Amino acid sequence: MIKKVLLTPFQKFIKLESLSGILLFGATILALIWANSPYGAEYEQLWQYEFGVSFNDFSLIKPLILWINDGLMAIFFFLIGLELKRELLVGEIDSIKKASFPLIAALGGVLAPVGLFLFLNQDPETAKGWGIPMATDIAFALAILGTLKSRVPLSLKIFLTAFAIIDDIAAVLIIAIFYSANINWFFILVGLLLIALLALVYHKRKFSLEIGLVIGTIVWFLFLKSGIHPTIAGVLLAFTVPIKRTLNIYEFSSNLNNISSKIVSITDDTYKHILTKDEMECIDNLDHLTSEVRSPLQHLEYQLHNLTAYFILPVFAFANAGVVLNTNSEINTSLMLYIAISLFAGKLIGVSLFSYLGVKLKLTELPSGINFKHIIGIASIAGVGFTMSIFIANLAFGNDAININSSKVGIIIGSLISGLVGVIILRLTSKKEGETNGS
Known part of the structure; x- marks a missing residue:
């Protein structure tokens, strides 16, 4: 009974993320169809439509695509921040022992794809795309695992989730450090002071969503104008939200x-x-x-999961995945191939090798119910980078449409191969185990 109570929230999380992955896939296909149809020009015009607010000397007018990538995605990153805080305090990575195996696996999943991309790519103009193949899309990855249903153990899904969360931490840090330019440190300092003030208010008084929205919007704007991507503000603001309840x-x-x-x-x-x-x-x-018995962090996370899974991420995919694939399109073939190879081979080698070495060196141990064949399958599925990879591609290449489109094609190809190979490996592993058990 206790085990069932503990696992049910996680199983609901897996179901939600799996459905989100299906919606992401559908949005991607629709975007590709529209962008390559006779109405492709309308697709491009839609995302370049500008709107915003302007009064006196203040102006905040942006194309729709940037409202999505800078605005809606800040909410997504806020949710990532909430998940990270919960996992660090009370979740699957709340101790060194729990975090050791997914941590070392994630380290390999970051270093190997980045190293492979830098080894393959000798063009200094596209070298800044090194961060693209390092991210794993947890929604897509869990959706792929969901197709295998009971053929894979629940502990494998928990491992993938913990691994992807650590992977998200690395991605957030890399975006903050390496994909920010022309930084206005005064704006950042004011933003950080406001975040500290909000944390103090929540600690000394009581959590208030209204106060958080007001200060959060100001901090988002300050980060937007500072040169550091405003989605980082979402992560930092999430860490101010208290996890403790005032009533047991x-x-x-x-x-x-x-x-x-x-x-x-x-x-x-x-x-x-x-x-x-x-x-x-x-x-x-x-x-x-x-209101007193709810954990503010848990409640916000619960409320935002549906918004991000069923709206923000599909909208992001629909706005960003529409790459024109006809023969007249300019594609940087080398960049496309390097990203696809780095996503698939880099993740497969990095996660598998580091997981193996961690166990052999007695730094970690395999979770119960998991063997190295499972790890190889998960290592392949980890190459599904979609959402975060496209996000980093936009940051890396800015207004360079050719390299952005080439990156997106490489991401789609690499993610497809990674997902298919991962499913085949896990299906074969499960089949062999079933035959062995039956014999």
Whole structure:
């Protein structure tokens, strides 16, 4: 029973991420079809449509594509920040022992693709794309695992999730350090001071979503103008959100019984359109009680998961995956191939090799129910980089449409190969194990 209670939230998370991956795939296909149809020009014009706010000397007007990549994705990164904080404090990487295996695997999954890309690519103009093949798309990866259903152990999905979360930490750090330019340190300092002020308010007083939205918007704008990508503000702001509850579940249950008993005692059986003063007071007390028992971080994470999974990420994919693939398109073939190879071979070699060495050197141990064949399959699926890889490609090449499109094609090819090979490996592994068990 206890095991079931503990695993159910994680299983729901896997289901949500898997569906998100399916929506991402659908949005990608739609974008490719539209961009390569006779109405492809309209696709491009849609994302370049400019709008925003302007008054006196203040102006914030951006193309729709940048509102998505700088604005909506800041919410996605805020959610990543919430997940990172939860995992570091109470999750799958809340101790060195728990984090050691996915940590070493993730280290290989970052170093090998980057090293392979820099080895293959000798063009200084495209060298700044080295960060593109290092990221794993957790939604796509879990969606692929979801197609295997019960053929893979749950512990393998937990490993992939922990691995991808550590991978996200590396991606966030690399974006902040290497993909920011012309930095205005004054704006950053003011933004950091506001983040510290918000953390102090939450610590000394009480969590307030309204205060967080106001300060968060200001910090996002400061980071936008500072030269550091504004999505980093989302991650930093997430770490101010408290995880502790002001009321434990036992006190909640006791108070809930008291309120329930009072409602029963003051309410008759007749139906009324409006509540009495005493009934309204009980309902208000119930609302307050509910807010007190919730962890602000957990509640926000829960609320934002649907928004990001079912709206933000599919919109991002729809806006960014529409690459023109006809014969007249200019494609940097070398860059495309290097990214595809680095995603597939780099992740496969890096994750497998570092996982193997970690166990052999007794730095880590394999989670229960997992063998090295499973790890090789997961290492291949880790090459599905889609969302974060496209995001880094946009940062790396700015307005260079040829290299951005070449990167996107390479990402799509590398991700497809990685996913297909990973599924084949895991299916063959599961089949052999089933035959062995049956013999």
